[in-house]
Amino acid sequence: MRFKRELTRGRILDASYKLFAAKGFKQVTMKDVCDITHMSRGGLYSHFPGTASIFEALLQQISQENFLDIEGEIDKGTPATEILNSALAQMQKEIDHPEDSLSIAIFEYAQMNESEVMIDLNRRAVDKWAALIHYGIKTGEFKNVDVDETVSLILYSYQGLRMWSRIIPMKKKTPEQIINHIKKQLIP
Amino acid sequence: MRFKRELTRGRILDASYKLFAAKGFKQVTMKDVCDITHMSRGGLYSHFPGTASIFEALLQQISQENFLDIEGEIDKGTPATEILNSALAQMQKEIDHPEDSLSIAIFEYAQMNESEVMIDLNRRAVDKWAALIHYGIKTGEFKNVDVDETVSLILYSYQGLRMWSRIIPMKKKTPEQIINHIKKQLIP
Amino acid sequence: MRFKRELTRGRILDASYKLFAAKGFKQVTMKDVCDITHMSRGGLYSHFPGTASIFEALLQQISQENFLDIEGEIDKGTPATEILNSALAQMQKEIDHPEDSLSIAIFEYAQMNESEVMIDLNRRAVDKWAALIHYGIKTGEFKNVDVDETVSLILYSYQGLRMWSRIIPMKKKTPEQIINHIKKQLIP
Amino acid sequence: MRFKRELTRGRILDASYKLFAAKGFKQVTMKDVCDITHMSRGGLYSHFPGTASIFEALLQQISQENFLDIEGEIDKGTPATEILNSALAQMQKEIDHPEDSLSIAIFEYAQMNESEVMIDLNRRAVDKWAALIHYGIKTGEFKNVDVDETVSLILYSYQGLRMWSRIIPMKKKTPEQIINHIKKQLIP
DNA sequence: CATGAATGAGAGTTCATTCAT
DNA sequence: GATGAATGAACTCTCATTCAT
Numbered sequence: 124m125r126f127k128r129e130l131t132r133g134r135i136l137d138a139s140y141k142l143f144a145a146k147g148f149k150q151v152t153m154k155d156v157c158d159i160t161h162m163s164r165g166g167l168y169s170h171f172p173g174t175a176s177i178f179e180a181l182l183q184q185i186s187q188e189n190f191l192d193i194e195g196e197i198d199k200g201t202p203a204t205e206i207l208n209s210a211l212a213q214m215q216k217e218i219d220h221p222e223d224s225l226s227i228a229i230f231e232y233a234q235m236n237e238s239e240v241m242i243d244l245n246r247r248a249v250d251k252w253a254a255l256i257h258y259g260i261k262t263g264e265f266k267n268v269d270v271d272e273t274v275s276l277i278l279y280s281y282q283g284l285r286m287w288s289r290i291i292p293m294k295k296k297t298p299e300q301i302i303n304h305i306k307k308q309l310i311p
Numbered sequence: 312m313r314f315k316r317e318l319t320r321g322r323i324l325d326a327s328y329k330l331f332a333a334k335g336f337k338q339v340t341m342k343d344v345c346d347i348t349h350m351s352r353g354g355l356y357s358h359f360p361g362t363a364s365i366f367e368a369l370l371q372q373i374s375q376e377n378f379l380d381i382e383g384e385i386d387k388g389t390p391a392t393e394i395l396n397s398a399l400a401q402m403q404k405e406i407d408h409p410e411d412s413l414s415i416a417i418f419e420y421a422q423m424n425e426s427e428v429m430i431d432l433n434r435r436a437v438d439k440w441a442a443l444i445h446y447g448i449k450t451g452e453f454k455n456v457d458v459d460e461t462v463s464l465i466l467y468s469y470q471g472l473r474m475w476s477r478i479i480p481m482k483k484k485t486p487e488q489i490i491n492h493i494k495k496q497l498i499p
Numbered sequence: 500m501r502f503k504r505e506l507t508r509g510r511i512l513d514a515s516y517k518l519f520a521a522k523g524f525k526q527v528t529m530k531d532v533c534d535i536t537h538m539s540r541g542g543l544y545s546h547f548p549g550t551a552s553i554f555e556a557l558l559q560q561i562s563q564e565n566f567l568d569i570e571g572e573i574d575k576g577t578p579a580t581e582i583l584n585s586a587l588a589q590m591q592k593e594i595d596h597p598e599d600s601l602s603i604a605i606f607e608y609a610q611m612n613e614s615e616v617m618i619d620l621n622r623r624a625v626d627k628w629a630a631l632i633h634y635g636i637k638t639g640e641f642k643n644v645d646v647d648e649t650v651s652l653i654l655y656s657y658q659g660l661r662m663w664s665r666i667i668p669m670k671k672k673t674p675e676q677i678i679n680h681i682k683k684q685l686i687p
Numbered sequence: 688m689r690f691k692r693e694l695t696r697g698r699i700l701d702a703s704y705k706l707f708a709a710k711g712f713k714q715v716t717m718k719d720v721c722d723i724t725h726m727s728r729g730g731l732y733s734h735f736p737g738t739a740s741i742f743e744a745l746l747q748q749i750s751q752e753n754f755l756d757i758e759g760e761i762d763k764g765t766p767a768t769e770i771l772n773s774a775l776a777q778m779q780k781e782i783d784h785p786e787d788s789l790s791i792a793i794f795e796y797a798q799m800n801e802s803e804v805m806i807d808l809n810r811r812a813v814d815k816w817a818a819l820i821h822y823g824i825k826t827g828e829f830k831n832v833d834v835d836e837t838v839s840l841i842l843y844s845y846q847g848l849r850m851w852s853r854i855i856p857m858k859k860k861t862p863e864q865i866i867n868h869i870k871k872q873l874i875p
Numbered sequence: 876c877a878t879g880a881a882t883g884a885g886a887g888t889t890c891a892t893t894c895a896t
Numbered sequence: 897g898a899t900g901a902a903t904g905a906a907c908t909c910t911c912a913t914t915c916a917t
Contacts, residue, residue, distance in 0.1 A: 127896090127901075147422060149337055152886060166902040168888070227422065233478040234335065234415065245479050272488040276468060279489060283471030290421040291433050300460040301467060316876095342911060351878045356913075503917090504880075523798065525713055528907060542881040544909065603798065609854040610711065610791065621855050648864040655865060656840060659847030666797040667809050676836040677843060692897095718890060727899045732892075 132170055135160055136184065139177050144223055148178060148231035178232055181225065182240060186247075193251040203259030204310060210255070211302045214281050218298045221289045230286065249274055256309065265309045277305055320358055323348055324372060327365050332411055336366060336419035366420050369413070370428055374435070381439040391447030392498060398443070399490045402469050406486045409477045418474065437462055444497065453497045465493055508546055511536055512560065515553050520599055524554060524607035554608050557601065558616060562623075569627040579635030580686060586631070587678045590657050594674045597665045606662065625650055632685065641685045653681055696734055699724055700748060703741050708787055712742060712795035742796050745789070746804055750811070757815040767823030768874060774819070775866045778845050782862045785853045794850065813838055820873065829873040841869055 138159045142151045151174050157167050171177045191213055196206045217224050233241040252274045259265030280301050287293070326347045330339045339362050345355050359365045379401055384394045405412050421429040440462045447453030468489050475481065514535045518527045527550050533543050547553045567589055572582045593600050609617040628650045635641030656677050663669070702723045706715045715738050721731050735741045755777055760770045781788050797805040816838045823829030844865050851857070 131901080153888090154886065163903045164888080165890075165904070169901070173887080230474065230478065231419075242479050245475075269488070271484075272492055275485050275488050276492055279471030279475065279485075280464060280468035281471065282475055283467030283469065286418065286474060287433075287467065287470055290418065291430050296459075297463050297467075300457070300463050304460055304464055340911060341913085352913080353879070353915085354877050357876065361912080507880080529909085530907065539882045540909080541883070541911075545880070549908080606850065606854065607795075618855050621851075645864070647860075648868055651861050651864050652844060652868055655847030655851065655861075656844035657847065658851055659843030659845065662794065662850060663809075663843065663846055666794065667806050672835075673839050673843075676833070676839050680836055680840055716890060717892085728892080729894085729900070730898050733897065737891080 128170075131162075131166075132180075135162070135167065135170055135177065136181055139174075140181055140225070143178060143181065143225055143228040146228075148174070148228040149235065151228075175232070175236065178228065179240070182229070182232075182244075185225070186244065193255050197254060197258050203255060203262055203264040206255055207259065207306070207309065210252075211305065214285075215298055215302060218281075218285050218288050218293075219295075221285060224285065226282075226285045227289055245278075248278060252277055259309060266311050268308055273305075273308055276308070280305075316358075319350075319354075320368075323350070323355065323358055323365065324369055327362075328369055328413070331366060331369065331413055331416040334416075336362070336416040337423070339416075363420070363424060366416065367426075367428065370417070370420075370432070373413070374432060381443050385442060385446050391443060391450055391452040394443055395447065395494070395497065398440075399493065402473075403486055403490060406469075406473050406476050406481075407483075409473060412473065414470075414473045415477055433466075436466060440465055447497060454499050456496055461493075461496055464496070468493075504546075507538075507542075508556075511538070511543065511546055511553065512557055515550075516557055516601070519554060519557065519601055519604040522604075524550070524604040525611070527604075551608070551612065554604065555616070558605070558608075558620075561601070562620065569631050573630060573634050579631060579638055579640040582631055583635065583682070583685065586628075587681065590661075591674055591678060594657075594661050594664050594669075595671075597661060600661065602658075602661045603665055621654075624654060628653055635685060642687050644684055649681075649684055652684070656681075692734075695726075695730075696744075699726070699731065699734055699741065700745055703738075704745055704789070707742060707745065707789055707792035710792075712738070712792040713799070715792075739796070739800060742792065743802075743804065746793070746796075746808070749789070750808060757819050761818060761822050767819060767826055767828040770819055771823065771829075771870070771873065774816075775869065778849075779862055779866060782845075782849050782852050782857075783859075785849060788849065790846075790849045791853055809842075812842060816841055823873060830875050832872055837869075837872055840872070844869075 135156065139151065139156050142155055142159060146155075153164070153167060153174060156162075156174070156177065157164055160167065171180070191206075191210050193206060193210065196209075197203075217226070229241070229244075232238075253270050256265060256268065256270045256273055260267055260270075284293075284298055284301060288298070323344065327339065327344050330343055330347060334343075341352070341355060341362060344350075344362070344365065345352055348355065359368070379394075379398055381394055381398065384397075385391075405414070417429070417432075420426075441458050444453060444456065444458045444461055448455055448458075472481075472486055472489060476486075511532065515527065515532050518531055518535060522531075529540070529543060529550060532538075532550070532553065533540055536543065547556070567582075567586055569582060569586065572585075573579075593602070605617070605620075608614075629646050632641060632644065632646045632649055636643055636646075660669075660674055660677060664674070699720065703715065703720050706719055706723060710719075717728070717731060717738060720726075720738070720741065721728055724731065735744070755770075755774050757770060757774065760773075761767075781790070793805070793808075796802075817834050820829060820832065820834045820837055824831055824834075848857075848862055848865060852862070
């Protein structure tokens with residue numbers, strides 16, 4: 124039965140991903156999840172004691188899927204420019220399809236839960252980007268920029284973009300401009 | 312009695328500003344507003360039919376208060392550098408005191424209401440910054456940057472900063488770095 | 500409106516007295532009270548935040564109604580024997596009509612709430628009976644019994660009686676026997 | 688397999704005894720029993736269809752264990768005083784350790800189930816004590832008291848004591864006083 | 876107009892009980 | 897038989913909203 128339990132759990136997570144992506148964190152109720160999964164109240168509660176718990180499981184899953192393994196690529200010796208392009212492409216993709224991303228839900232969740240999770244996620248993102256830039260500078264592919272400053276610039280302009288792209292219609296070229304700007308900072 | 316009505320309205324708006332700043336938009340209930348204003352349910356409803364309505368009145372008020380009248384300063388011939396510094400200082404102030412700002416509430420409100428308000432606010436911000444940068448370029452104070460790109464950079468990195476500063480503890484120098492970066496883009 | 504509020508409150512208390520007397524404390528839900536008072540959920544909750552709160556109000560009321568003012572009678576100089584007879588008659592009445600009494604509900608409530616209320620009620624009962632017996636001894640109406648022991652005997656056999664009379668059919672003479680026993684202890 | 692079934696049944700009864708003693712009857716759920724016995728829902732249900740059924744089995748068991756076999760002792764010719772002392776000692780023990788006893792659970796159960804069980808238990812207790820007192824009177828060890836009255840006094844003051852000792856902190860000497868009182872009634 | 880009592884919809888949560896495996 | 901996943905009923909509690917006074 125272990126197996127069936129895992130299956131249901133997976134089904135719940137998949138379904139609620141869609142809910143959270145569409146509605147953010149607070150707006151999703153256990154009833155919503157019941158409805159979308161066609162499960163009963165009690166059944167759902169036996170898997171997760173609340174939406175926060177479901178969301179945390181999703182965060183776990185996401186952070187393990189590890190969108191782009193920058194450190195791994197560095198170790199493999201992939202050129203910094205190539206890694207940068209992949210990472211930026213991924214960013215662009217998320218901004219272009221904001222409805223598929225948990226960004227807003229994560230933000231709302233973070234607001235309500237003084238959890239270390241966000242601090243952790245942030246720190247890991249900072250570390251990744253810092254590693255990439257250091258690496259690019261060392262290989263001579265990147266300009267000798269202020270690493271901290273550049274990382275901040277990348278992360279926060281990205282966050283700003285991806286959150287507001289959910290709110291206001293954004294010209295297609297806007298994220299491209301930001302991404303270009305970042306490239307110009309780094310690539311000679 | 313027109314006058315008294317306006318007073319009460321003002322009292323409601325002042326009180327709810329605090330609520331929205333502290334709790335965001337969705338989390339504020341009409342009951343909260345009743346409690347904080349010591350008004351009766353019916354009384355409050357006779358002024359505003361719901362929290363959205365209160366919030367819209369606040370947005371109105373804010374956009375009229377017009378934090379920095381960039382166009383006005385340009386007309387007065389204030390040096391572009393000086394206007395820039397004021398504008399950036401204001402940004403920094405808001406980021407340093409995120410608990411006083413409606414940023415998150417605005418964001419939440421925008422998410423739930425496909426309202427033109429956000430688009431409008433955004434367009435006006437874009438226009439202001441574009442005007443400033445054009446002006447600075449014309450007066451020779453600013454470098455000949457890509458205006459659109461620079462405006463996007465400023466606005467979205469600012470949004471990213473001010474929203475995430477509510478969520479994760481941010482090093483004091485982080486906003487300074489972003490602001491410095493912006494200055495470096497513009498000022499030779 | 501103060502007046503109406505008090506009226507409703509009284510209505511709720513009257514109705515829930517019946518419920519608690521019939522079903523004990525735990526078994527009564529807010530829904531039961533809604534049903535019996537024909538009030539809505541929210542309306543009821545605006546008066547009392549839960550069954551415990553209603554019950555506490557009832558206890559308050561009861562302890563103020565002050566079934567028999569033993570101290571008062573002593574001050575008035577009523578003969579001890581007469582006071583004793585009244586007090587015992589009252590006990591008998593409660594045991595004969597157990598369905599009208601909150602005894603079981605009080606017991607259940609006490610079990611769930613480490614409240615001082617029970618300790619208080621108990622202490623007051625002890626004090627009353629002790630005062631009466633001391634008084635009777637002083638006036639020479641009562642035998643020179645061990646006051647503490649007699650009070651314990653009275654109170655606990657009474658409690659035992661009134662609780663078990665709810666559970667098992669009790670011969671009419673059983674409480675009479677106990678009461679007679681008590682009288683024999685005290686009256687020469 | 689008959690054997691294993693009995694074992695499991697015993698395990699369930701032992702575990703639920705603790706639950707009932709700690710929480711009373713109503714407060715114990717089938718879930719609690721599952722948890723404490725580490726059994727599955729279905730497994731438990733295949734033994735007992737509900738908490739009432741478990742409790743009834745416990746009552747059965749208890750009444751068979753026959754805490755003190757008064758009739759047996761009488762038949763053996765044990766002196767009435769000795770039997771009385773044992774019986775009272777047992778009472779005192781239960782009052783001193785109310786947390787080990789089902790008293791409250793029994794009471795709650797009786798309230799909810801118009802069952803003959805309580806009437807039976809009560810009748811048997813009455814019979815035992817009556818037999819003992821008659822025996823003591825016959826052997827000349829006890830005074831020639833009113834048997835019915837004395838039995839009522841013993842049983843109900845005992846019930847009162849043991850139930851209220853769960854609710855209010857009771858002075859150690861209180862049960863001793865009651866027990867002494869009983870002894871004084873019987874022993875010249 | 877203001878008041879605040881009352882309504883009722885709906886979210887959260889817990890369990891007794893069933894049933895496919 | 898045993899298992900434990902799932903169901904669904906029942907309860908608690910909170911608010912937006914209405915309406916008699």
